[in-house]
Amino acid sequence: MSTTNGHTSGQTIYLGAFAHCTALQEVEICEAGAIGVDSDGKIAFIERDIGDIPAYQLRERKEGWEHAKFVQIQDQGFFFPGFIDTHIHASQYPNSGIFGKSTLLDWLNTYTFPLESSFTDLTKARRIYARVVNRTLSHGTTTACYYATVHVEATNLLSDICLSKGQRAFVGRVCMDQLSPDYYRDESTEAAIEATEACIAHVSKIDPKHHFITPIITPRFAPSCSEGCLSALGKLAKETGLPIQTHISENKSEIELVAEMFPSSKSYTDVYDKAGLLNSKTILAHAVHLTPEERALVRSRDAKISHCPASNTALTSGAAPVRVLLDEGLTVGLGTDVSGGYSPSILEEARQAILVSRHVAMVDGDAAKLSTEEALWLATRGGAKVVGLENRVGGFEVGMDWDAQMISLDVVSEDGELEDAQNKGPVDVFMWESWPDRINKWFYGGDDRNTAAVWVKGRLVHATPKYRG
Structure with a gap:
């Protein structure tokens, strides 16, 4: 053709x-x-x-x-x-299946940060990014929400590769100015914003109307960003109207860390809300341990959730109560969360969503179970709504x-x-x-x-x- x-x-x-x-x-x-x-x-x-x-x-x-x-x-x-992957770390693809006995924070320091920091090498970045795009396409993923790294040139390269290969992609340069190694972080809030704006400008050149590639504002997660950085990113999101992606309530140790680092906020969700990062274009990955009050806040802002069951199991983060999320009217899609998740396949993720729901059901009752039909909805229509493309793709x-x-x-x-x-x-x-x-x-x-x-x-x-x- x-x-x-x-x-x-x-x-x-x-x-x-x-x-x-x-x-x-x-x-x-x-x-x-x-x-x-x-x-x-x-x-x-x-x-x-x-x-x-x-x-x-x-x-x-x-x-x-x-x-x-x-x-x-x-x-x-x-x-x-086509499947829609609402949460995947393109830069982490070589580490798929390598998580050992780690939990989230140990895994970041042991496996993730050393790999991501190496993307100053554009030859290496090209090799990895080309492979992950080819691999996800081969699994039927037609749209993907990618986290890149802090590097502007490598992030722009990912956008170029997605466009050339024809995959719809939301490409985010990762922002983080604290709680990460000195060798791999933004020097300041100003540096994070300037670099993010450079990536936005690049996409404006290669795909001005965002037919295929859309820049997405990407604070890694609350602990890795200072309050000033989060607020600046919230302001940038408001000025540009661009979507936002980040992590929330993945595991209990992380939630405790957020409470220590942001004592003036009522909750993990409130941290993002105060920074102007919680709106209808926000994608929150994981959401395993949200309180009822946090779920109500997410719904009131019409923010979306990316359920990543394989990763949550692999890193023993927890089992997200997806039935509760759906019953309360939240919008949910699926994410592979490579490389916390071991597979780039959304079909595999859909299977894992069912299995995780059955483990939840063993405690909470059969109503918690997801059906095949529901898992396929999450993989297509649900994902389309999460990324704001429900009128264009998913069915x-x-x-x-x-x-x-x-x-x-x-x-x-x-x-x-x-x-x-x-x-x-x-x-x-x-x-x-x-x-x-x-x-x-x-x-x-x-x-x-x-x-x-x-x-x-x-x-x-x-x-x-x-x-x-």
Whole structure:
């Protein structure tokens, strides 16, 4: 599929089964559909239950679509919206799976700060950033909220790489002027603001209207920023209207540290609120131990939450009560939190969200459990709302962008082999499964080998040999 300036060069009709979330507890599955995507990468029409209508007839009956291309599901797979990772540290990708027996603060000093500080080496930064973007795209992540490092040049490089590879990205230069090694911190509040403004200016040059890349104001977390730095970043957020991302209430030791460092604030959440950093464009990662009063404050400011269950388990931070968050009306999405989280896959994160909810349910009762449908909502529609793109991505609706992945499922033949020699994914379909069963088999057993192709705004950004477009 040829592209021009990140957009498809013509109209395309996607044929086959598709699935997407239509409500928190509902996944619509269309076994035979057609989705028309225009030359700007937007969904122009959706036809359901088309049966055995020949593709050429479908094209001919759509005025103005006589020359459209076709992309058709070739096996028992389906189209699904692209995943949205609402919290990932791009610079930490090489440390994925390396956390030992650490808890949060020890892990930062032992593994994280030494790696991040090395990003003065742009050759190293390019190698790492190119790989993490390729890897997340291969797992179907079409939008990612990235934390970079304190380095302006390396952060700008990450923006460049995301744009060139076609991934939607919120790219944040990390701000921190205290509680970090002397070799890795901002020299002052003024230096932090100046460097952040430089990264904002760079994105304005490469993607002025933020079609794909958006700068995001990023205080690492309250303990690493002085009150002056937090307030200055809050002022910058108000002046620019840009989104904000940070961490909150990840573990109990961190919360105690915040209480010691900010004695005039009522809570961890209040620290951000006083600094002007709590608004409808704020993404709060973790939120494991928020008090009822803090949850009420988050909701009143319409701030959003990124749930990172794999990281919270790996670092023994705690089990976030996601059912409570949802029941109280908070907006929740999923984040891999690489490298606190061990995997760059949002599908894996969705599975972990269910497992963590079941551990919560063992104490709080069955109502705490999340369903497959709810976890898929968090991975798509929920994430879209967290990043403020709910009207553009996260589902298949006319007028939304075609941010999608083609899921391929292996069919087992009568002799127990795979019908297609190219198919080597972990999910086996025997053809007696219902469509909901197939979705569940992929949800619990699938990985990037099932992700045959990925599109962002109609542009093909990843494909495997399974994809025959």
